[in-house]
Amino acid sequence: MKVARRQLLRLATAAGALALDRQIAAAAQAYPTRPVRIIVPYPAGIAPDIATRLVAQSLSQRLGQQFIIDNRPGGAANIGTELVVHAPPDGYTLLTATMTNVLNMSLYSNLDFNFIRDIAPVSGLVQLPLVLVVNPSVPAKTLPQFIAYAKANPGKINFASVGAGAATDLAGQLFNVMAGVHLINVPYRSNYLPDLLSGQVQASFTPILQSLGYIKANKLRPLAVTDATRSHVLPNIPTIGEFVPGYQAVVWDGIGAPAKTPPDIIATLNKAINAVLVDPAIKARFDALGSEAMVMSPNEFVAFEIAEAKKWAKVIKTVGIKVQ
Numbered sequence: 461m462k463v464a465r466r467q468l469l470r471l472a473t474a475a476g477a478l479a480l481d482r483q484i485a486a487a488a489q490a491y492p493t494r495p496v497r498i499i500v501p502y503p504a505g506i507a508p509d510i511a512t513r514l515v516a517q518s519l520s521q522r523l524g525q526q527f528i529i530d531n532r533p534g535g536a537a538n539i540g541t542e543l544v545v546h547a548p549p550d551g552y553t554l555l556t557a558t559m560t561n562v563l564n565m566s567l568y569s570n571l572d573f574n575f576i577r578d579i580a581p582v583s584g585l586v587q588l589p590l591v592l593v594v595n596p597s598v599p600a601k602t603l604p605q606f607i608a609y610a611k612a613n614p615g616k617i618n619f620a621s622v623g624a625g626a627a628t629d630l631a632g633q634l635f636n637v638m639a640g641v642h643l644i645n646v647p648y649r650s651n652y653l654p655d656l657l658s659g660q661v662q663a664s665f666t667p668i669l670q671s672l673g674y675i676k677a678n679k680l681r682p683l684a685v686t687d688a689t690r691s692h693v694l695p696n697i698p699t700i701g702e703f704v705p706g707y708q709a710v711v712w713d714g715i716g717a718p719a720k721t722p723p724d725i726i727a728t729l730n731k732a733i734n735a736v737l738v739d740p741a742i743k744a745r746f747d748a749l750g751s752e753a754m755v756m757s758p759n760e761f762v763a764f765e766i767a768e769a770k771k772w773a774k775v776i777k778t779v780g781i782k783v784q
Contacts, residue, residue, distance in 0.1 A: 491551050491724070491725045491728055492523055492524075492525040492551065492552070493525070494525060494552065495525055495526040495527070495528055495552075496519075496525060496526070496527045496528070496551065496552050496553075496554060497528050497530050497552060497553050497554070498512055498516055498527055498528065498529055498530065498554045498555070498556060498715070499530045499532050499540045499541075499543055499544050499553065499554070499555050499556070500512050500529055500530065500531050500532070500540065500556040501532055501533060501534075501535075501537035501538070501539060501540025501541055501555070501556065501558075502531065502533050502537065502540075502556075502558075502622055503531055503533045503622075503648075503649065503650050503651045504529075504531050504651065505651040505653065505670065506622055506651060506667075506670060507588055507666075507667035507669045507670045507711075507713070508556045508558050508713045509529065509531060509556075510669055510670055510749075511556075511585050511586050511588075511669065511713050511746075511751070512529060512556045512585070512713070512715075513529055514742065514745060514746070515585060515733060515736050515737070515742070516528075516529060518736040518739065518742060519732055519733065519736060522732050522735065522736065523728075523732055533622070533623075533649050533650070534623070534649050535623065536560055536563075536564060536567075536568075536622075536623035536624060536625040536626045536629075536647075536783075537558060537560045537561060537564065537622075537623065537626065538564060538568065538571060540555065541555060541557075541561060541573070541575065541579065542571075542572060542573055544579065544716065544717070544718055545572075545573040545578045545579065545718060545719075546718075547718050548718070549580075549717065549718040549719065549720040549721040549722075550721070550722075550725075551717060551721055551722070551725035551726075551728075551729065553717075553718065554582065554715055554716065554717050554729075555579060555715070555716040555717070556585075556713055556714075556715065557575075557579060557581075557713070557714045557715065557716040557765075558627065558711065558712065558713050558714075559627045559711045559712050559768060559772075560622075560623075560625070560626045560627045560711075561575045561579070561765075562575065562576075562765055562768045562769040562772060563625060563626070563627060563630055563772050563776070564625060565769050565773070566769070566772065566773040566776045566777070567625040567776065567781075567782075567783045568625070568783065575765075576762070576765060576766060576769065577719065578718070578719050579716035579717070579718070579719065580716060580717045580718065580719050580720070580721050580726060580758070581714070581716055581726075581758045581759075581761040581762040581765065582714070582715040582716055582717050582726055582729050582730055582733065582758060582761070583714060583715045583729065583730045583733040583734060583737075583754075583756060583758070583761060584712070584713075584714045584715075584737075584753075584754025584755065584756040584760075584761050584764065585712075585713040585714050585715060585733070585737070585753070585754055586669070586712065586713055586746055586751040586752060586753055586754055587710055587711070587712045587751060587752045587754055588667040588668065588669050588710065588711045588712065588713065588750075588751045589667075589668055589685050589686055589687035589691055589710050589711075589750060589751075590627075590628070590631050590665045590666060590667055590668065590685065590686040590687075590709060590710070590711060591665075591666060591667075591668050591671060591675070591682050591683075591684070591685045591686070591691070591694065591697065592606075592635070592663065592664075592665050592682070592683045592684050592685075592686070592700065593656070593663065593664055593666055593671055593674075593675065593680040593681060593682050593683065594606065594662055594663045594680070594681050594683060595656060595657070595658075595659045595661075595662050595663070595680065595681070596678070596679070596680070596681050597659050597662070598617075598662050598663065598681070600683070601681070602683065603683045603684040603698065603700065603702075603703050604703055606663075606683050607639050607640075607641060607703070607704075610639075610641035610642070610643060611640065611641055614641070614642040615642050615644060616644075617643050617644065617662050617663060618643070618644045618645075618646045618661040618662055618663070619632045619643045619644070619645060619646065619661065619662070619663040619664050619665065620646050620648055620652035620655060620656050620661040620663075620664040620666075621645050621646070621647050621648065621652070621664070621665070622647070622648060622652070623647045623648070623649070624645065624647045624783050625783040626647070627709070627711040628664065628665050628666060628667075628711075629645050629647065630709070630772070630775075630776075630781060631665035631686055631709040631711075632645055632665045633645070633779070633781045634707065634709060634775065634779060634781070635665070635700065635704070635707065637779040637780075637781075638704050638706065638707050638779075639704050639707075643663065646661050652664065653666075653670070653671075653674070656680065657674065657679055657680070665686060665709070667711060667751075668685070668691060668693060668694065668749065668750035668751070669746075669749040669750060669751045672693060672694075672749055672750060675694070682694055682697045683697070684697060684698050684699060684700040684702070684703070685697055685698075685699050685700070686699070686700055686707070686708065686709040686710065687699060687708060687710050688701060688708045691750045692750070693748065693749070693750040694750065712754060712768075714754065714756075714761055714765075715729065715733060717729070726758055727758075730757060730758055734755050734756075737753040737754070737755050738753070738755060
């Protein structure tokens with residue numbers, strides 16, 4: 461009798477699991493049936509926010525549901541990332557993942573999550589060279605002049621970033637080490653551009669995408685770009701590597717989802733995002749902002765993330781970068 465009951469319980473459990481699997485599969489096939497939230501772990505107006513909004517608008521049109529941006533800045537992207545880690549894996553909460561996420565794996569030993577394990581890769585978005593810009597009140601007109609000015613004024617020049625340990629901070633810390641200067645990072649939870657434009661902070665290693673308009677309006681002075689080659693939108697601006705050999709720092713953005721999100725949902729999102737990225741109008745807008753679309757499969761994106769994590773872990777260890 462007990463054996464029969466156990467068999468019935470096992471059968472009931474199996475049937476329940478099968479029914480749940482069918483519900484998940486049906487939901488995945490119909491996805492999306494309601495608005496999708498994309499958590500951007502940065503303030504509005506910063507490069508990841510700009511890139512995500514540009515893509516989200518087209519996703520809404522392609523998939524027939526709103527893709528809503530939810531800015532959750534703070535903790536060098538860890539606060540917003542953790543929200544997505546603990547969200548239901550149903551495709552209705554996504555993350556704008558960035559280079560900062562892989563940096564944090566080496567910079568923070570007390571995180572409650574593992575980015576590679578707990579955030580499923582969906583798609584790349586864009587690669588974004590940075591540009592070292594200064595407020596026009598800074599007397600230096602060229603990068604060599606800026607380095608000389610910084611050496612003559614150690615600890616007196618502040619540079620803005622989106623957080624301690626963020627890519628916009630690490631680019632500056634790497635510059636400190638390789639150029640032999642001592643710039644002070646000022647981390648922001650909100651958009652730092654107003655303070656940079658007003659001269660409250662003097663400099664920033666900022667994505668070209670978010671600063672190009674201010675450069676063209678002569679409100680910020682570009683000194684050098686951080687990629688290995690010059691940017692086509694700033695062709696007369698040298699690379700930092702032309703004066704500090706070996707220097708390079710290029711940031712990137714992508715889309716992730718909570719681990720265990722159904723593969724069919726991830727495939728739907730990947731296909732739609734890649735279609736947006738190759739759309740001539742979107743491609744032209746990113747190109748005009750000095751950024752490059754990252755058209756990738758989920759497997760290619762996670763391989764890219766792992767390679768970036770290993771690369772920057774070596775850099776962080778070699779130059780001794782630490783989060784204060």
